[in-house]
Amino acid sequence: MIENNKSKQDSEKEGGEIIVVKNLSKKFGSNVVLDNISLGIEKGKTTVIIGPSGCGKTVLIKHLIVLLRPSSGEVYYKGVRIDNLPDDKLNKVRTNFGFLFQGGALFDSLSVAENIKFPVKQHYKVTERSGLDELVKTKLSLVGLEGYQDYYPAKLSGGQKKRVALARAIALNPEVILYDEPTTGLDPIRSDVINELILKLRQGLGPTSIIVTHDMTSAYKIADRIIMLYEGKIIADGDASHIRNHPHPVVQQFINGRIGEDDLAVLRASGTIFQTQYLPRDFEK
Amino acid sequence: MIETIGAKSIEMSFDLGRFGRFLWKSLLASLRSCINPRTYPLVWDQMHIIGVRSVPVVMITGAFVGMILAVEAYDQLAGMGLEEHLGVLINISVVKELGPVLAAVMLAGRVGGALTAELGTMNVTEQIDAVKSMGTDPIRYLVAPRVLGCVLLTPFLIIYADLMGVVGGAFVSLEEFGINSSGYWSFSASGVEFWDVSIGVIKGFFFGGAIAIISCYKGFTCREGAEGVGRACTEAFVASFISILALNFALAIISKAIYNTLWPIKIML
Numbered sequence A: 001m002i003e004n005n006k007s008k009q010d011s012e013k014e015g016g017e018i019i020v021v022k023n024l025s026k027k028f029g030s031n032v033v034l035d036n037i038s039l040g041i042e043k044g045k046t047t048v049i050i051g052p053s054g055c056g057k058t059v060l061i062k063h064l065i066v067l068l069r070p071s072s073g074e075v076y077y078k079g080v081r082i083d084n085l086p087d088d089k090l091n092k093v094r095t096n097f098g099f100l101f102q103g104g105a106l107f108d109s110l111s112v113a114e115n116i117k118f119p120v121k122q123h124y125k126v127t128e129r130s131g132l133d134e135l136v137k138t139k140l141s142l143v144g145l146e147g148y149q150d151y152y153p154a155k156l157s158g159g160q161k162k163r164v165a166l167a168r169a170i171a172l173n174p175e176v177i178l179y180d181e182p183t184t185g186l187d188p189i190r191s192d193v194i195n196e197l198i199l200k201l202r203q204g205l206g207p208t209s210i211i212v213t214h215d216m217t218s219a220y221k222i223a224d225r226i227i228m229l230y231e232g233k234i235i236a237d238g239d240a241s242h243i244r245n246h247p248h249p250v251v252q253q254f255i256n257g258r259i260g261e262d263d264l265a266v267l268r269a270s271g272t273i274f275q276t277q278y279l280p281r282d283f284e285k
Numbered sequence B: 001m002i003e004t005i006g007a008k009s010i011e012m013s014f015d016l017g018r019f020g021r022f023l024w025k026s027l028l029a030s031l032r033s034c035i036n037p038r039t040y041p042l043v044w045d046q047m048h049i050i051g052v053r054s055v056p057v058v059m060i061t062g063a064f065v066g067m068i069l070a071v072e073a074y075d076q077l078a079g080m081g082l083e084e085h086l087g088v089l090i091n092i093s094v095v096k097e098l099g100p101v102l103a104a105v106m107l108a109g110r111v112g113g114a115l116t117a118e119l120g121t122m123n124v125t126e127q128i129d130a131v132k133s134m135g136t137d138p139i140r141y142l143v144a145p146r147v148l149g150c151v152l153l154t155p156f157l158i159i160y161a162d163l164m165g166v167v168g169g170a171f172v173s174l175e176e177f178g179i180n181s182s183g184y185w186s187f188s189a190s191g192v193e194f195w196d197v198s199i200g201v202i203k204g205f206f207f208g209g210a211i212a213i214i215s216c217y218k219g220f221t222c223r224e225g226a227e228g229v230g231r232a233c234t235e236a237f238v239a240s241f242i243s244i245l246a247l248n249f250a251l252a253i254i255s256k257a258i259y260n261t262l263w264p265i266k267i268m269l
Helices: A002-013 A057-064 A087-094 A112-123 A129-142 A158-169 A188-204 A216-222 A240-244 A249-255 A261-269 B002-034 B037-050 B052-079 B083-124 B127-133 B138-176 B181-191 B194-220 B225-262 B264-268
Strands: A017-028 A031-042 A046-050 A072-077 A097-100 A176-180 A208-212 A225-230 A233-238
Touching (some): A017 A057, A017 A208, A031 A057, A031 A208, A031 A233, A046 A057, A057 A176, A057 A208, A087 B127, A097 A158, A112 A158, A129 A158, A129 A188, A158 A188, A208 A216, A225 A249, A233 A249, A240 A249, B002 B138, B037 B052, B037 B083, B037 B138, B052 B138, B083 B138, B083 B181, B083 B194, B083 B225, B127 B138, B138 B181, B138 B194, B194 B225, B225 B264
Parallel strands (some): A097 A176, A176 A208
Antiparallel strands (some): A017 A072, A225 A233
16 A cells, blocks of 8 residues: 555656556467566657567567566556556446447447446446447447447447447546557558557547558557567657657667568578479379 | 376466366456346346246256166066165166256256357457456356356256256156056155255356356357367367266265265165
8 A cells, every 4th residue: 555655656756648558478378578677658648659569569568458467567657556456446447448349349248338338337326328329329439430339249340340349448438448459450541540540549539549551651640659569679769750760770670660581581591482382293172 | 208298288288277267267256246137137038048948958858867777667666566665776876866966967968068169259250359358357258147047947948958857757657568656756856855955056056157157168269260169169068068977976976975874864764
């Protein structure tokens, strides 16, 4: 408790950092996914976490809401340490967060309306059904899907699923919204729709947004701050222009979408297309 | 070799510890759900899925158990001129052991497999994480209603299995083998006590709880991909089956001890 109060004061001194991560490490067996990461997330800002696949971006964002517990290190929300809270207390903290999962994670067995009502029904005693219906209508119109209340997730396209998932994530008007790869798997136009929605939510509700992505177009458009993860460590941290001009070769390679010399050498060594199409003669169709 | 055995042992003890925690949390959440009217609709839904839809398969199982017992036991008893005692043999076997166990095994396959597949798919598609992220305890929301549904309805399903076992056994004995019906039923009535029926039905609470908790646990801890979900379903059925047999053995010993304590004179007779 004393430790929590001290951290709260520290956090306030640090100037509006709503989430603070200290020396966070995560191992799965012998595989170190996050290696001693420390960072603070400023309130009301949009922070984008970039990095190659498998570098630990999703693992990091899941630690911010303690869907994963750290192997070592600490996570603070508004100055209160949350990574060691028991589940019942953690559930109360989580109502301040909205999480947009990579695949949407909509409940298959519930309609769009029921999905959006879910968090509200879990935390409020709803006396009037019309109030809930109105809330669903408002949230769906915010993501441009008014009239889809009775659809089931299986009938929606990838982009629509993400928009419904976003409507569900903002159902409780959270202070922090976490987005895990919000534009992955979408065409450039649908991706831009999601980007515009993220910007719109920022203006409307004013939440803190943390976005994991490897879509640089999206990152440049929405980020106040970009953090790059590589092999479980932060290798770059700053605004868009800082990242564009960063001297680290891995950062330049990533933001420009270029294959590394080492990877290229491996590909060249593996032979030509003709050689890879080779089948032994004794193979029969 | 030693390293492999050591690693397996550590993995097994971790798994056992995780299951112990899950079991404890599930029991607490189920007890809390009993006194929380907000969870009643969820329990009601599960009772429909788990219980009502299982009635036909459980009744068919019970009927065949009774009929097979009659076919197999008739020759032995008829050889000794004791064919009218067939009713006691069939009915006591059905209500005390075979009805409950085979109904539970059928449920482990039908309901347990479905629970594991449903929760396993929810797990790999991050729906369980989504429940958590919205500040809801997934054990309270997903596991407790399923446990209560299984615990409350398995005894009723066992009653259906027992009834059909009795009917099936009587049908073959009386119609096929032409045993005198008054003798058949009077020996049955004198040989099968209310205690025997009660023990069979009480077993249903334990079997139902075991099937639900094991199946939900396997769903919650299943590995990613279609193969992970498939493997979890297989493991859930095997673990449920073994636990049904183990629980049946333990409950048989306990019920016998209680019976001997309550009615010692009957044992002597």
